Amino acid sequence: MTEKINRVVLAYSGGLDTSVILKWLQQTYQCEVVTFTADLGQGEEIEPARQKARLSGVKEEHIFIEDLREEFTRDFVFPMMRANALYEGLYLLGTSIARPLIAKRQIEIAKLVGADAVSHGATGKGNDQVRFELGYYGLNPDIKVIAPWREWELTSRTALIEFAEKHQIPVPKDKRGESPFSTDANLLHTSSEGKVLEDPWEEVPDYVYSRTNNPEDAPDTPEIITVDFERGDAVAINGEGLSPATLLAKLNDYGRTHGIGRLDLVENRFVGMKSRGMYETPGGTILHMAHRGIEQITLDRGAGHLKDELAPRYAELIYNGFWFSPEREMLQAAIDHSQTRVSGTVRLKLYKGSVNVIGRKSPNSLYSEKIVTFEDDAGAYDQRDAAGFIKLNALRLRLLGRRGQG
Numbered sequence: 001m002t003e004k005i006n007r008v009v010l011a012y013s014g015g016l017d018t019s020v021i022l023k024w025l026q027q028t029y030q031c032e033v034v035t036f037t038a039d040l041g042q043g044e045e046i047e048p049a050r051q052k053a054r055l056s057g058v059k060e061e062h063i064f065i066e067d068l069r070e071e072f073t074r075d076f077v078f079p080m081m082r083a084n085a086l087y088e089g090l091y092l093l094g095t096s097i098a099r100p101l102i103a104k105r106q107i108e109i110a111k112l113v114g115a116d117a118v119s120h121g122a123t124g125k126g127n128d129q130v131r132f133e134l135g136y137y138g139l140n141p142d143i144k145v146i147a148p149w150r151e152w153e154l155t156s157r158t159a160l161i162e163f164a165e166k167h168q169i170p171v172p173k174d175k176r177g178e179s180p181f182s183t184d185a186n187l188l189h190t191s192s193e194g195k196v197l198e199d200p201w202e203e204v205p206d207y208v209y210s211r212t213n214n215p216e217d218a219p220d221t222p223e224i225i226t227v228d229f230e231r232g233d234a235v236a237i238n239g240e241g242l243s244p245a246t247l248l249a250k251l252n253d254y255g256r257t258h259g260i261g262r263l264d265l266v267e268n269r270f271v272g273m274k275s276r277g278m279y280e281t282p283g284g285t286i287l288h289m290a291h292r293g294i295e296q297i298t299l300d301r302g303a304g305h306l307k308d309e310l311a312p313r314y315a316e317l318i319y320n321g322f323w324f325s326p327e328r329e330m331l332q333a334a335i336d337h338s339q340t341r342v343s344g345t346v347r348l349k350l351y352k353g354s355v356n357v358i359g360r361k362s363p364n365s366l367y368s369e370k371i372v373t374f375e376d377d378a379g380a381y382d383q384r385d386a387a388g389f390i391k392l393n394a395l396r397l398r399l400l401g402r403r404g405q406g
Contacts, residue, residue, distance in 0.1 A: 007031055007117070009106050020160050021148045029146070031117075038101070049063075073187060081233075084295075084308070086312075098188070100323035103135025117146055125273070181195045191279050211256060215354075226238055248287070259353040261284065286348065286350070290346040293360045313331065347360070
């Protein structure tokens with residue numbers, strides 16, 4: 001017997017899958033459906049989702065379409081960038097970091113409209129189901145969660161299309177037949193996986209890339225830009241102050257032109273399997289390199305090295321869906337404390353798929369030309385002190401060596 005649900009908030013894109021889910025929820029649970037569509041900078045027109053929801057019988061006051069690009073960048077992407085978070089050393093977590101914001105708004109809307117359940121369109125094989133639901137439960141422990149892909153009998157694209165046609169749900173031409181690959185996009189990245197990408201030996205076809213020019217076809221002349229930071233966050237490009245989302249969008253434009261930010265990755269999903277994906281993170285890659293550049297001269301060695309130890313753990317928490325966990329918040333507090341003096345300017349060279357730091361300056365710099373110089377340092381550093389330092393550090397090695405000699 002189906003559990004009684006009065007009202008459910010659905011994460012709704014207006015695409016084939018969530019359009020089918022909307023109708024399925026109405027039929028299966030005999031409930032009111034509230035749709036929530038988030039603009040996270042995916043680059044697609046989202047207003048048509050309003051008309052599609054109307055056609056499916058959703059009340060006007062129950063259709064929520066929101067521009068969350070600034071909140072997404074300011075409150076989710078930038079805190080993650082302060083941590084230099086890379087999952088398995090490579091992935092800039094573009095999909096992972098978007099899920100907690102969507103979950104947060106769904107729970108807020110559920111409270112606003114008096115809904116007793118939330119729903120998403122993630123499949124039972126992927127990470128997103130975990131990310132969404134850990135977010136839901138972290139914000140409302142008693143919320144009911146409906147995951148159609150774990151409940152219904154529609155196990156193929158053909159079945160989805162048949163259901164859609166039966167219920168007069170429009171099916172776009174590009175959704176008929178088997179899709180060559182699936183994509184997810186937001187202001188930080190675009191990811192593609194499945195079908196033509198499933199064989200990890202085969203190179204990613206050029207037509208899969210949508211966010212970046214082929215590095216081989218990028219301009220033959222390097223481009224130099226500067227990025228200004230305040231307390232670990234980027235605030236300006238080439239001296240022009242910009243809002244977080246506007247700044248990331250502008251870095252995306254630079255990255256697109258120069259073919260920066262492509263990643264072909266076989267990763268370990270939280271649910272246990274390996275998957276192969278192609279990620280394009282043009283602006284995020286530039287921002288990551290710039291942030292590391294300013295930290296090079298503003299972070300103490302101990303703080304910097306400890307951050308590097310914490311970063312993989314932080315990245316794994318985000319990848320696995322634990323944004324709202326106490327351990328992520330604890331790590332964030334430590335990371336944010338480390339950023340209090342991470343301010344200054346980084347100069348970068350963009351060229352044919354690469355981004356390189358070529359200059360950095362800061363009023364809080366710990367770099368001293370007077371001490372590091374190979375020329376006469378006028379007594380700033382007594383090189384004879386190094387002898388005692390080396391002997392003390394070598395003591396245990398010498399003891400081990402003597403023991404080894406018998």
